[in-house]
Amino acid sequence: MMDNQTDWYHFWQHFADTQSANPPPWWVTYERYKIPPFINLPPYDYSLVDLLENSFQQFHKRTAYISDNQTLTYKQLDLQSKIVATYLQSQGLTIGERVGVMLPNLLHYPVIACGIIRAGLTLVNINPTYTHRELVHQLADSSIKFLFLLDKLQNNIAKELDNLPSLQQVIICRDTDFQSHIYRQVISAVNIGFGVQLQQKIAWFGKRQIQRVDFSQLQKLSQTFIYQKPSCTLDDVVLVQYTGGTTGTAKGAMLSHGNIIANILQIDNLLMSAYDDDLDNDILLTALPLYHVFAFSICCMLLIYRGFCGLLVANPSHIQNIITAIKHHPPSFILGVNTLFHGLLKQRSFRSLDFSALKASIGGGMAILPKTAHTWQYVTGTPIVEGYGLSETAPIVTFNPLTIAHFTNKIGIPTPLTDVKIVDENQQKVAIGERGEIVVKGPQVMIGYQNLPEETKQVFTHDGYLTTGDIGIMDNYGFIKVVDRKKDMILVSGFSVYPNEIETVMCEHPDVLECVAIGVPSVERGEEPKIFVVSRNPHLTEQDLLDFGKQNLTGYKRPRHVAFLEDLPKSAVGKVLRTELRKREGLA
Incomplete structure (x- = not known):
């Protein structure tokens, strides 16, 4: 963690000098694909606020996002995000305070995310598909002051508001907000007084009288307040991204302006090495949820930096919606996880599309299966270029060159100004x-975990490297292949799922005596949770447990397979032997 301006410059300059003096093996690959080995870090007093405002000015005539038949230009994104920023500042929020966003891929998301950043506040991404019980930890741990919430999700958190002492206000977003005339044209002043509109706030949910405001009213509520550009630095926290981390319960990775800017520049090096000046008005398919760090960094932050257009898909589980979007707005880049690629390939309507505009298909979040990759290249004419990263690294650590001819089945080489080592115990x-x-180690590596100083220390080595929990092998050209996981994490459609969480929930079923979860291979999701259950009721069925999981766990976490056992395999000291269960499934 860089504590001041001197540390930031001196440390990374020394780091660059060290790599130059002793080039790592991936520099050979850099040279082959003309990838610059370094990035030019901005001054210490530069921030994402500056980056966003520069892009808004440079690309104001371009379309920033498309959602169904609605569009948002960079000029509109500038004006509307400034309204959000002004409103948040008018409510007395100060630099660094947390604001939650619980939204799918609607036009609201980039407007609100940019507004939070421009207000000098810290964005907390919240998965809108979480069930009631899964929200408890994140909402409490994040200490959010304000929450932007889709109206359809109100019931998901209604029971929790009384238990969130930090929460002051909930701002309700509706599908129809961007159909209003206010958002169909350049926003004009509205002659309604600030004081009058404040009276429209009403008590909402429970005893604490949480204030409720409509997103469509933010301009009116803040029109007498003047926006003040915050003085943020590269070290200020701008995003808290919850992750399973490398062990246990979800933790909030604190990412700074510098972390995210560095990763934008690292990814941009990859783009420029492949396409140079052939990047103009490119469309990025944005079917991955923007609350996931992979999509947030590329389909929101990098997209705005480059002046690209995001093709938003609010519900990617409806594959036909994606296909329709691609047909009407052929993308230059398709970002996805194996689940998405596999789902598209199963549709004849997808295979018949025109892919002549497609420059690259980028995979991340989970391992891409070779069969999926080979079929994808046959259908689209482009290989899937796989990358690797973590929420803790903003997120990209490694990538395959975009002009590579075929799928490598490896996670690629380290990004510029990043060092990756393979170490023993x-x-x-x-x-x-x-x-x-x-x-x-690199400038994209997080500051630490929120509220968890000891866990932060444990996840770093003595010489300052972030441990990933993944086991890999590096070849002579710097390409890395992930071969195993140090912990028992299950990776479902790019999301980290921990067996302990599933086991805790499923053991609450009155008929479950013991339960253990492991990941089993899935063509569609990479892995799926399977539970092994010792039941106290001989009439308990697999469907009973699948239904219970569906009620208490979000889609990607719930068990998809159930096996009943009389006893679980255990060691002499009573520890469940997961290895024996994996052997039973032919996985070990």
Whole structure:
């Protein structure tokens, strides 16, 4: 973590000098694909606020986002995000305070995210598909002051508001907000007084009288307040992204302006090495949820930096919606996880599309299956270019060159100004071709976990490398292949799922005596949770447990398979032997 301006410049300059003096193996690949090995970091007093405002000015005539038949220009994104920023400042929020966003991929999201950033506040992404019980920890731990929420999701959090002492206000967003005449044209002043509109706030949910405001009213509520550009630095926290981390319960990775800007520049190096000046008005398919760090960084922050257009898909589970969007607005880049690629390939209507505009297909979040990749290249004419990252790294750590001819089945090479080592259990670097844990150092690596200083210390090595929990092998050209996971995490459609969470929930079923969860292979999702259950009721059925999981866990976490056992395999000290269960499934 860089604590001041001197540390930021001196540390990364020294880091660059060290790599120059002793080039790592991936520099050979950099040279082959003309990838610059470094990025030019901005001054210490630069922030995402500056980056956004520069882009708004530069690209004001372009379309920033498309959602169904609605569009949002960069000029509108500028004006509307400034309204959000002004409103939040008018409510007395100060630099760094947390604001939650619980929305799918609607036009609201980029407007609100940019508004929060421009107000000098910290964005907290919240998965809108979470069930009631899954929201408890994140809402309490994040200490959000304001929450932007889709009206259809109100019931999901109604029971929790009384238990959130920090929460002051909920701002309700509706599908119809951007159909209003206010958002169909350049926003004009509205002659309604600030004081009058404040009276429209009403008590909402429970005893604490949480204030409720409509998103469509924010301009009226803040029109007498003058926006003040905040003085943010590269070290200020701008995003808290919840993740399973490398162990246990979800943790809030605190990402700074510098972390995200560095990762934008690192990804941009990859783009420029492949396309140089052939980047203008490109369309990015944005079917991955923007509350996921992969989509947030590329389909929101990088997109705005480059002046691209995001093709928003609010509900990617409806594959036909994606296909229709692609047909009407052929994208230059398709970002996805294996689940998405596989789902599209199953549709004849997708295979018949025109892919002549497609420059690259980028995979992340989970391992891309070779069969999916080979079929994708046959159908679209472009290979899937796989990358790797973590919420803790803003998120990209490694990538495959975009002009690579075929799917490599590897996660690629480290991004510029990033060092990746493969280490043994004693944190000593292993030889090329040997397996070990992947550890990372770079300007994109998080400041730490929110409220968890000890866990933050534990996740870093003695020499400042972030431990990933993934086991990998590096070859002579710097390409890395992930071969295993250090922990028992299950990776479902790019989302981290921890067995302990599933087990805790499923053991609350009155007929479950014991339960253990593991991940089993899935063509569609990469992995799916399977539970092994010892039941106290001989009449308990698989469907009973699947239904219970569906009620208490969000879609990607709930068990998809159930096996009943009389006893679970255990060690002499009573520890469940997951390895034995994996062997039973032919996985070990």
